Amino acid sequence: MTETAIEAAGLGMRFGRRGKPALDGCAFRIPAGAVCAVVGPNGAGKSTLLSLAAGLARPTAGTLTVLGRSPAEVRARVGYVAQDKPLHLQLTVAETLRWGRELNPGRWDDEVAERIVAEGELDPEAKIRTLSGGQRTRVALALALGKRPELLLLDEPMADLDPLARHQLMASLMADAAGHGTTVVMSSHVVAELEGSCDHLLLLGAGRVRLAGPLDDVLAAHRLVTGRADASLEPHTVVESRTTGRSLTALVRPEGPLDAGWQDTAPTLEELVLAHLGAPQAPALLLDDVREAAV
Numbered sequence: 001m002t003e004t005a006i007e008a009a010g011l012g013m014r015f016g017r018r019g020k021p022a023l024d025g026c027a028f029r030i031p032a033g034a035v036c037a038v039v040g041p042n043g044a045g046k047s048t049l050l051s052l053a054a055g056l057a058r059p060t061a062g063t064l065t066v067l068g069r070s071p072a073e074v075r076a077r078v079g080y081v082a083q084d085k086p087l088h089l090q091l092t093v094a095e096t097l098r099w100g101r102e103l104n105p106g107r108w109d110d111e112v113a114e115r116i117v118a119e120g121e122l123d124p125e126a127k128i129r130t131l132s133g134g135q136r137t138r139v140a141l142a143l144a145l146g147k148r149p150e151l152l153l154l155d156e157p158m159a160d161l162d163p164l165a166r167h168q169l170m171a172s173l174m175a176d177a178a179g180h181g182t183t184v185v186m187s188s189h190v191v192a193e194l195e196g197s198c199d200h201l202l203l204l205g206a207g208r209v210r211l212a213g214p215l216d217d218v219l220a221a222h223r224l225v226t227g228r229a230d231a232s233l234e235p236h237t238v239v240e241s242r243t244t245g246r247s248l249t250a251l252v253r254p255e256g257p258l259d260a261g262w263q264d265t266a267p268t269l270e271e272l273v274l275a276h277l278g279a280p281q282a283p284a285l286l287l288d289d290v291r292e293a294a295v
C-alpha cells in the first residue's frame with residue numbers, strides 16, 4: 001500500500017449541540033503524493049474537513065490522521081490556505097515573506113515564495129491592505145508554499161483570481177507539487193480548474209462521503225448513456241437521469257455490459273460531479289481502500 005497523507009475513520013464534526021453535524025461518519029484515505037480535489041455543494045463540509053486536517057479544530061467523533069499523526073502534531077509540515085486567507089494587513093508583501101521565513105526556520109524556501117509573488121508582478125513594498133483579493137491570494141499561496149509543506153491544504157484557493165492568473169498559478173502550483181512530491185488537497189467549485197490536475201477525488205454531500213478514490217477509477221466506474229426514454233436501465237445503478245422528449249440521458253454505474261440500445265461515453269469530471277450534485281441521494285461509491293462504511 002502507498003503511504004497515506006490523510007486518513008479518516010468514522011470522522012464527525014458537530015458545531016454546537018443542535019442541528020446536523022458538519023461531517024458525519026466520513027471514512028476515506030488520500031495517498032501521499034496525490035493531488036486530491038474536494039468537491040461538493042455549499043455546506044457539504046469541505047472547509048470543515050480542511051480545517052480539521054490543518055489542526056485548527058478537533059473532530060467530535062472518529063479519527064483523522066495527517067501524515068500518520070494527529071493534525072496538531074504535524075502543523076509544521078502542513079501548509080494551509082483558508083478560504084478567507086488571513087494575512088497581517090499592515091505588513092508589506094516583503095515583510096510577510098520575511099515573517100514566513102522566521103516562522104519556519106529550517107524549512108523556508110525563499111525561491112518558491114518569491115517566484116509566486118513575482119509572477120503576479122506584486123510590489124514587494126506594497127502593504128497587504130492595499131492589495132486586491134486575488135493579489136492577497138497570491139501572497140497567501142506564497143506563504144503556504146514557502147513553508148515547503150509535505151501536505152498543502154487549499155480551501156477554494158482560486159476563487160478570486162482572474163482566469164489567466166488562475167491558470168498560471170495553478171500550473172505553477174502543480175509543477176512545484178509534482179517536483180517535490182507534495183500532497184495537495186484542494187476544495188473548489190470550479191470543477192474545470194481541477195480537471196487535468198487532480199488524480200484523486202473526494203466528493204462530500206451533507207457531511208458524508210459520496211465518492212472517494214483515485215480519479216481514474218471513480219470515472220471508470222461510471223458511464224454516460226443515451227437511449228430511448230422507455231428503455232430499462234436495470235440492473236445498473238442510475239446516479240442521475242434526464243428525459244428530453246423520447247430520449248433519456250443518464251449517468252450510471254454499470255453492473256455488467258450495457259444493452260446494445262444504449263450509446264455510452266466516459267463522463268468528464270465535470271459531468272460526474274454535476275450528476276452527483278444533482279442527485280444527493282445516489283448511493284455512495286468508496287474506492288479508497290478503507291473498509292469502514294461511510295454511508
Ligand SMILES: Nc1ncnc2c1ncn2[C@@H]1O[C@H](COP(=O)(O)OP(=O)(O)OP(=O)(O)O)[C@@H](O)[C@H]1O
Binds near residue numbers: 022
Ligand atoms: N464555526 C461554525 N459554527 C457553526 N456551524 C458551522 C461552522 N462552520 C461550519 N458550520 C456549518 O457546517 C456545515 C459545513 O460547512 P462548511 O463551511 O464546512 O461547508 P463547505 O462545503 O465548505 O461550504 P462552501 O462550499 O459554502 O464553502 C454548514 O452547515 C455550516 O453552516
